Amino acid sequence: MDQVHHRALDALQSFIALADSGSASSPRYAANIITNATSSPHTYVFAELLERPAIQALRSPDTPAELQGYLTLLEIFAWGTWQDYQNTPNLPPLSDEQTRKLRLLTLLSLSSTIKPLTYDSLMTALSLSAPSELESLVTAAIYSSLITARLSPATTPPTVNVTSVAPLRDVKPASLPSMISTLSAWESRCGSVISDIEAEIAKIRADSAQRRSKENARAVALDKTLEKWIAQSGEQGQGGSQGSQGGLGSKKMGWKPRDLGAAIRERGFFGGGSNKREFDDDGYFEEGPNDFDPHGSGMDIDEGAGARSGTRHSKRFLGKKT
Known part of the structure; x- marks a missing residue:
């Protein structure tokens, strides 16, 4: 879908170059640029062309009345729909290529906003009289990589199942404040979620450090207890066996708890020594x-x-x- 957007931008560059040329000072010349750009089979975005001074000059009161509607027509192709064209008076008539192009652009907008897309709703929005005309238009949109969709004429009601839409509609300037507000609210929610995650991570780390500290203290206490018990057992062995080479306590002070099993097997603590x-x-x-x-x-x-x-x-x- 991104490649389709790049191709549409490339297709518009030739019309932008014409609008920036010195010949574009004539209102009729600017109107012809708009007509050719909206009729081209590869142009689907028009915001850059709208920004050109020669095109904006059509808003001037000095522009002939029959040419003043071309700027509004270009705006409808940029972000409007077929219904907008039908409801706006004093617009220039559309050729067959322009009619097909505007219906395809309207299909893009409807595919992003209406679920499910039934045959009846699409035919009403696009002023089509037969399902075959709608199916032909949807098929053309699919082969042009404008949408990814599947026709389901046998369902009740018949529908068009759209799974993806190419980003080929320009943003209407009046919708920018609401978009900024929505994005700001989303940013605020993301910041709150990130703060909660960081607080949870800090809590987990603190709990882990406290748990390790308790485990280390418990291990140290266990080591001291076992060493003390080994020393006491060695002293008792010295008192019961005077001829031995020294008790366990005098020889094994400083043992680690892992040596306890070996000491027990070596000296026979349980049972008062070897028999x-x-x-x-x-x-x-x-x-x-x-x-x-x-x-x-x-x-x-x-x-x-x-x-x-x-x-x-x-x-x-x-x-x-x-």
Whole structure:
């Protein structure tokens, strides 16, 4: 649709050049420019031509009466409709090309304002007497890329379903204040919506920061509690096992909570420590040097395998051979 608008602007440039030439000082010459511009099959916008001094000179009281209506005719082609032409007196008669062009421009305006577009409403607005004439006009508009539409003559009532309209109508100067008012109101609403969105974003960020602060404080408190519990457990282990190499608290101060599971598996917190004696590579048990085995074999051997049941026999630890 934008390409159609550019083509219409390009088609108007030759008529603008004629209006800016020195020959356009004659009112009749300006009227001929208007007639040719409105009859051309490729011109659909006329605002730039309307602004030319030679065209505006037709408003002068010195303009002959039979030529004064050409400026009004050009304004109708720019932003008016077929009904405006029918209701305005003292306008020049239209050729077949101008009649078809004005009906096509009116179809553009009606397609943007009336929903649904029934055959009856369009035929009345365009002064058409038969559905075939309307269908021919709509088909021409579709092939000229003025509208995107589909004819539905079999529906009740028959309609023309328009999905898009080319931006080929000029803006009437009298409608500018209302358009500015509408755009200003829309801008105000957009500003209010943006302010609400920014306030909501700020609230979400504040809530997120507060939530992170609480989580960090909770994690710090948990770390301190676990470290204190580990230290207390180590002190209790020192009091119950004097021959050990030091309690958990004296060796593991400064542990992080992630080391708690490993500490529990290593030291056997639950159950008061391991129920099996530990020894080092030199053959000594952790309880002291009295259980040293000079053989250093690193094995536990039951003495008296055939002893009475119910009696626990002592074990002898065979150390490494030296």
